[in-house]
Amino acid sequence: MWTNPYTWKEGCCIGGGLLVVGMVLQWVMGEVQWSLMAWPVNGILVAMLLIVILVLHLLRDRVYPIRYLATSQAAVPAILFSAALTLVMGITGWMSMLRFWPLVLCYWWMVIIMGLAVLKRLSRIRSWNKSNIVKNLAFITNHLGLMLALVAATAGSADMQRLKMSCQEGQIEWRAMDEESKAVVELPLAIELQDFVLEQYAPQVVLISNSTGQKISSDILIHTDSVIEYAAPVDHRYVEWHSMGATTAAYVHVGDTAGWVSNGSFMFPFAALRVNDSCSAVMPEQEPKRYASQVDVYTQNGQHVQGVIEVNHPLQIEGWKIYQLNYDTQMGRWSTTSVFELVRDPWLPAVYAGLIMMVLGAIFMFIFAGESRQSKSEEP
Amino acid sequence: MMWDYFIYFAIASLLLWWGGAVSAFRNRKTLTYALTIAGLLIYAAFIGSIWITMQRPPLRTMGETRLWYAFFLPLAGIIVYGRWQYKWILSFSALLATVFTLINLLKPEIHSTTLMPALQSGWFAPHVIVYMFCYALLGAATLVAIAMLLPRLHYTLHTTHYSLLDQLVAVGLSFMTLGMLMGAFWAKEAWGHYWAWDPKETWAAITWLLYLGYIHMRRVTQKHPNPTMDKAALWLLILCFCCLQMCWWGINYLPSAQGVSVHTYGMK
Incomplete structure (x- = not known):
């Protein structure tokens, strides 16, 4: 062990090490406080993460363990450790696993491996040619896409706002409740509920x-x-x-x-x-077939939009998405109350960029599935 | 009600699929294709008819998803047969299709014909259909893995079988990725967030990661041959499929997922 070349055994040791370090962090610092990561902290951390990956990449010729991290050999334990910890969450149903240091560290480990693998592939761009360019692009869309989606989704979670607003027909409402902190928030926009309709089967x-x-x-x-x-x-x-x-x-x-x-x-x-x-x-x-709210939305910037909000058809305005969430179910079709969820997620474009790259990656994977791996022998 | 006629469509399709499976062993290629495709058409005709009569895609209840699964298995089987000429694959797919059809005949969970607003979306049909096709392919991959692990079947751990497995998993995982991402885009439109760690989403993540683990494991052993690790990959594939079952229907019975999942539509 720990002699060049490393295999899955060293990878498992890294995973075990991260579990131990994570447990210690959990014990010393308590669970991961995602709410502390609000902007600009998350921006700084993401920049630091990217710099760390870049520096590691530049040192790779001198330090063998870094070269090892960019291989699929190293990826296997990282993936399996992350899967195993997620499995614990799946079986137990403990949502607090998302704030559990060992799980967070394992996902970061996976992200660093993906980052190094992408940089390695990019650094060999000179060896790309007609026969392998599509496969190299497939590799990059898959890995960079997942990395981008994971990083943006976790780093951005603290900046996401999810608020619940209850509106009465004929009245204007601009206050909403934060679902996590239960605090009442005054919004830069107001909703006037004109009409609520419920169609039933x-x-x-x-x-x-x-x-x-x-x-x-x-x-x-x-x-x-x-x-x-x-x-x-x-x-x-x-x-x-x-x-x-x-x-x-x-x-x-x-x-x-x-x-x-x-x-x-x-x-x-x-x-x-x-x-x-x-x-x-x-x-x-x-059973309800469709429920919808006809609304007027006014923003502080002077925008005025009329629209219908229904399930699966949110209304988008100035970075907010307004969802039809509920109504007064006691009153049923006579409800004059409509409950909306307002969501603002400034990191969404970055997450979606990652997800779309993954869609492309999946299509590439489908296309290349029939081809033998032997032709890839020139790859790292 | 259309479901009352299911047994006739089912019997016709199953007979044709088994006929296709037998003729594959007898090297009657044209007959194999003809019988299997005829079976698929009959099954598809039934799915199409209930889609029309219910005025909604038949994708909501467990019984309805089993219908798609029973349809996609022989479809995946005939594609694999056409591409790699594995004779036994059609028997496997016919067997599984029979099991799922029998469950639907004996224990139909098809009571509700309504579709709640959250499911009324353009994402609904592609999300579930892509997943069902992926489940069928990965089901076939699991059967191959089990066959390779049984010494009696004399499926030596040969590279051609591994390459079949790799191809099935790659296609299956690409469909799974598409299904999962469509689910994420849909969730953003319907529930306000693309990923909320709902039990079904958590199990989807576990399953996805494990299949990803298999693919990377095989990449390693292709460069550095290692029979022990290859065998471990076969076991991993079986574990993957167990997690997939958990994701598909197991969470409906998982104590820790009771009452929290927003995905349990057919269980009311």
Whole structure:
């Protein structure tokens, strides 16, 4: 061990060493405080990391261990150690693993290896030729892309803001709550909720067991006679009623029984139809099909934007993305409250640049998958 | 309901796929292609019909994803067969497709026909379909690895088998990367963040890293031959596939993931 050439054994020792150092750091300093990494600290740290990688690269001819770090030989233990620590998080579900020094150190180890490997490849740019240029580019997009995404995502996490804002129809709101610190933040923008709409899937009638309340499957035929989308109960039956709080009701034939079922609302109770001693027919709450908020957004810079915000369609304005998060579920389709999530992530372009490089890398990997590795023998 | 007819489509496809597998062993190439592709077309016709009748892509419940898996396995099988002429691959893929089809017939989890707003996105279909294809390829790679580890099968640890494995893993991992990144872009649009260490994401990261580990391990042994490490790579591949199962459906049963995952759509 520790004689040239190094193999996976030395790599495992580095990994073990990092685990020990990480445990000591964890013990002495407590968990990694990502929140302390807010700008400009994260900028300085990223610059330092890049300088360290560059300096290591320049010293590589003189120091063998650095040359070793740029090989796939060194990459294997780094990847497997990182995977193993992530596995611990996967099994236990401890999110605090993300602030666990050994895991953080292992990911940095992987980043340094990727950085050195990319620089090594770039330093041999003179040997690139027609036959290997695409493979070299594939190598660089894969490794640099992952490195960029990892570094920008972790360094930028402290600069990311995720705020929750609850808006009432007809009112203007500019205060939001930080989900982590629970602090109320005044924003450089204000949202005026014009209208909130909730569309639901068609109501369904199912049979449940009288004893357990669980849905059961049965051969009893359910026939729906009529459905009233906006209904109110009057004298053991339901009539059309279009005011706030209306419920959905249906007149159904279940086997030999017939009667009304309704899923209720914040104003009216639900109605079940007892079919026999063992089961009843009920109408479960309709599942939401789409919910959306029509808003006016004003910014301090004087911008005014009108738009619709719905799930999967956030609204973007001055570096903020506004997401439809929730509504008053007690009120259901009568909700006049809409809850938004506002996200600002200044490092997102860098992360996305990395992710797009990885997409390209994956396409390259697909193209070259069929080719034999033997032709790569000239590579390091 | 369309699912009531599934058994007829399933039986027809499975018979054709097994016919293809048998004719591959008898060196009847044209017949092999014809039977396997006919089976694929029938299965695809079923997937297409439920897609149309449900008015949404059939990708939400476990039963629906198994449907795609059972479809992609023989597809991956016939591609591998076409490219490298491995006769046994079609038997493997037919066997696995049979297992997944039988699960769907005996224990269908296909109750819900609605699609909640978070899933109504252009990313939905490509994200899941790419993942299912990747799972099929990596499933095939795992079977090859197991065959190579069983001394009775006389699959000596030969380089041609390793190169098949490497190719399957490379294609599988490239699809997995695409699926994962599409998931990240989608998550940013739907949930506000591209990566939130949700249990499914954590297991996706573990699986992805482990396959990456395999690829780098094989790069090392190609330069410095090392039979022990090659054998370790085969075991790693099996571990990878176990983690992949965890990521696919295992987390639905993992105690530490209960109630925290935003990915458990089919389990309500």
